[in-house]
Amino acid sequence: KMIKRHWSGILQWKLSSINNGILEGLNSVIQAAKRKARGYGKKHFKTMAYLLSGKLDLNRVNGFLPTCF
Secondary structure (H helix, E strand, O other), X not given: OHHHHXXXXXXXXXXXXXXXXXXXXXXXXXXXXXXXXXXXXXXXXXXXXXXXXXXXXXXXXXXXXXXXX
16 A cells, blocks of 8 residues: 555656755755854854855865865
């Protein structure tokens, strides 16, 4: 019965082969931002989330930073 209820979703998954791995990875990054911004408020959490998930190359802006950051 369960397979019959979800048959259209099973077929759609087979056709698209998309899984939720990307979403889970992004969720992990957002959770890390939440931990890093703890105590600073929503504004800082949003900034931290954008910085961590944006994959920005900050060396172009701050050329003097060491590459280990």
